[in-house]
Amino acid sequence: MNLKNDYENAKFTHIYVEKRVWSHPRTKEILTHFPKAQIVAIDHYKDVFNRRGQDVICEHRSQSLILAQKEDHYFYEGAPVCQDFGNTNFYYCSTMMNCIFDCSYCYLKGMYPSGHMVIFVNLEDYFRELEQILVKKPMYLCVSYDSDLLAMEPLVGYAKHWADFAAKHDNLKIEIRTKSAGHKMWELPCLTNVIYAFTLSPQRMIDACEKGTPSAKARIACATTGLKLGYSIRLCFDPMLYLPTWREDYDTLLRQVDEAFKEQGLSMKQLTDVSVGTFRISQDYMKKLRRTMPAAPAVQFPYVNVGGVYQYPPKLLKEMEDYLILELGKRMDKEKIYHE
Amino acid sequence: MLTIYCALFSEAQEIIKRFQLKKETRNTHFQVFSDTKGEIRLVLTGVGAIAAATAVAEISSCYPPKQTDLLLNFGSCAARDEVPIGKVFVCNKLTEECSGRTFYPDMLYHHPFLEAELISRPKIQSLNEMESDCTKEMAWKETRLYDMEAAAVYQAGNYYYGSHQMIFLKVVSDHGCKEDRKDGKMTDMQAQMSALMQDIAEPVSRYIETLCEICHTKKKESQTQAMFRKQAEEEAAKLGKQLHCSFVMQKELLQLLLYWKLTGTDDTEILEEYYRQGRLPAKDKREGKKILDELKERL
Numbered sequence: 001m002n003l004k005n006d007y008e009n010a011k012f013t014h015i016y017v018e019k020r021v022w023s024h025p026r027t028k029e030i031l032t033h034f035p036k037a038q039i040v041a042i043d044h045y046k047d048v049f050n051r052r053g054q055d056v057i058c059e060h061r062s063q064s065l066i067l068a069q070k071e072d073h074y075f076y077e078g079a080p081v082c083q084d085f086g087n088t089n090f091y092y093c094s095t096m097m098n099c100i101f102d103c104s105y106c107y108l109k110g111m112y113p114s115g116h117m118v119i120f121v122n123l124e125d126y127f128r129e130l131e132q133i134l135v136k137k138p139m140y141l142c143v144s145y146d147s148d149l150l151a152m153e154p155l156v157g158y159a160k161h162w163a164d165f166a167a168k169h170d171n172l173k174i175e176i177r178t179k180s181a182g183h184k185m186w187e188l189p190c191l192t193n194v195i196y197a198f199t200l201s202p203q204r205m206i207d208a209c210e211k212g213t214p215s216a217k218a219r220i221a222c223a224t225t226g227l228k229l230g231y232s233i234r235l236c237f238d239p240m241l242y243l244p245t246w247r248e249d250y251d252t253l254l255r256q257v258d259e260a261f262k263e264q265g266l267s268m269k270q271l272t273d274v275s276v277g278t279f280r281i282s283q284d285y286m287k288k289l290r291r292t293m294p295a296a297p298a299v300q301f302p303y304v305n306v307g308g309v310y311q312y313p314p315k316l317l318k319e320m321e322d323y324l325i326l327e328l329g330k331r332m333d334k335e336k337i338y339h340e
Numbered sequence: 341m342l343t344i345y346c347a348l349f350s351e352a353q354e355i356i357k358r359f360q361l362k363k364e365t366r367n368t369h370f371q372v373f374s375d376t377k378g379e380i381r382l383v384l385t386g387v388g389a390i391a392a393a394t395a396v397a398e399i400s401s402c403y404p405p406k407q408t409d410l411l412l413n414f415g416s417c418a419a420r421d422e423v424p425i426g427k428v429f430v431c432n433k434l435t436e437e438c439s440g441r442t443f444y445p446d447m448l449y450h451h452p453f454l455e456a457e458l459i460s461r462p463k464i465q466s467l468n469e470m471e472s473d474c475t476k477e478m479a480w481k482e483t484r485l486y487d488m489e490a491a492a493v494y495q496a497g498n499y500y501y502g503s504h505q506m507i508f509l510k511v512v513s514d515h516g517c518k519e520d521r522k523d524g525k526m527t528d529m530q531a532q533m534s535a536l537m538q539d540i541a542e543p544v545s546r547y548i549e550t551l552c553e554i555c556h557t558k559k560k561e562s563q564t565q566a567m568f569r570k571q572a573e574e575e576a577a578k579l580g581k582q583l584h585c586s587f588v589m590q591k592e593l594l595q596l597l598l599y600w601k602l603t604g605t606d607d608t609e610i611l612e613e614y615y616r617q618g619r620l621p622a623k624d625k626r627e628g629k630k631i632l633d634e635l636k637e638r639l
Binding site: 006009013042043048052054059061064244294295297315316 | 407433442443446447448449450455457482498503504505553554557565568592595596598599603636637639
């Protein structure tokens with residue numbers, strides 16, 4: 001029986017709003033998208049987001065929105081499990097917490113105590129602090145790690161704000177990573193220091209593990225359209241997930257990529273770069289994921305724990321990454337292929 | 341199972357009647373009613389926060405709730421004049437007035453009622469108090485309800501239930517305690533309450549039925565998963581002995597078997613090969629480790 005169809009609320013039927021951002025223009029703008037939503041005034045987002053004993057999976061299915069103000073810690077140093085693409089001063093920031101998509105293997109389900117989504121509406125405070133940092137040093141900043149900013153673009157327009165900010169700061173390079181494929185994406189500013197990074201997965205993997213995300217074909221089409229228009233495009237074959245048919249699946253994916261590039265008269269050499277990485281996750285997050293998602297094969301795979309990080313057994317990991325690196329190397333310069 | 345907590349018998353009697361609940365003989369400090377199917381339990385807590393919290397704690401200790409169970413706090417409340425008597429609300433925000441603490445039950449399931457914020461106070465709400473309260477900070481338009489138990493039920497319940505398992509359903513029974521009402525006879529008030537509960541019995545009962553269905557569906561899902569895991573654990577225990585597994589090896593083996601089961605891999609065929617070759621049962625731990633490593637390679 002499908003509980004979702006029968007009993008559960010749809011996404012964003014409830015919106016929690018911190019009283020201090022009640023009058024914020026961005027709050028008002030976001031709320032206009034949800035005229036029927038039940039609005040609940042709250043003192044602090046943590047009163048909802050950090051409650052004891054939440055069921056992240058149930059909450060994610062009937063996700064509520066929380067509009068809040070970020071007070072401090074606007075920027076974090078990039079985690080060792082994340083690729084820096086050869087950049088120094090690698091940071092990331094969370095203007096949103098949690099994602100609209102529902103990927104079964106997603107670390108966010110292990111990292112956050114709640115399945116609800118938080119949007120920090122005070123984006124200008126991030127910019128203010130970033131201005132001060134950029135006076136002292138350049139920065140490589142990933143703005144779409146703990147959410148999918150581009151998937152939420154019609155609602156909040158944060159990717160555009162980030163791109164506009166980057167346009168004024170040469171020493172800032174930003175990456176906006178996404179699994180979305182919105183047609184209006186390419187109304188965003190076209191800049192050399194704003195990289196639009198598309199996570200690509202084989203369709204079989206999308207069907208099995210990436211609920212609610214656009215198809216592989218749609219993502220590839222969107223990425224190639226952007227590239228054709230002169231945008232900086234990164235393709236991320238990360239995370240590579242194991243399925244018994246992984247080799248065949250990635251062959252198909254690469255064939256789809258080849259066809260799309262050919263159709264647009266493009267070469268993969270025109271990409272900013274690509275990344276390759278098999279699935280890896282911290283042991284703490286995995287522990288929670290395994291408890292909450294007992295029926296998800298991607299979570300229940302017998303990973304090996306290497307220094308507190310769960311990953312594929314070394315032989316399989318090497319086989320998968322080497323295969324893809326080899327295949328990509330046939331299509332583009334090896335220097336542009338990043339992997340750990 | 342759905343456990344319903346009501347303060348008064350007059351609030352509960354219509355539910356007891358409609359769902360044919362029978363009084364339990366188990367000796368607790370509270371009156372408990374339940375159905376024969378084991379789907380609903382109803383507890384009369386008595387009035388006030390301490391009584392409510394004690395009831396939730398005692399009943400939850402006697403019958404520890406599972407992940408698939410739900411708690412429903414159902415009862416009467418007060419509201420300002422503009423909210424009609426008999427209006428039913430699901431509460432999305434509970435504030436305990438004396439501590440100033442606020443709690444947010446998850447709103448995951450749809451329902452046919454309106455939603456409101458509820459304030460729990462240690463005494464019966466007077467009209468004056470309610471009016472002054474509502475002028476304080478109402479930039480955000482919320483309907484406010486007033487009761488004496490909900491915040492306590494949430495706090496006590498949260499030791500046993502997650503915020504996604506607790507639902508607070510309140511029906512407006514009055515617009516605050518007026519002077520003339522204080523002189524009213526208890527029997528009259530009970531009769532009024534019973535009449536009110538009869539009026540709203542239909543939608544409330546349907547909602548309770550829905551909550552029972554949710555519990556039932558979740559229970560079935562959970563049982564399937566538990567059975568699946570138990571099967572894998574039993575197999576892992578048996579095979580673990582034959583492989584002379586250490587604690588860590590045993591964990592690895594279980595994870596492997598779970599994964600195989602989830603992906604529909606026929607592990608009996610794989611293992612049969614080892615039995616045929618005479619490698620299973622393994623002669624020692626070293627050989628067992630070697631076999632386990634080989635099995636892991638066969639993903």
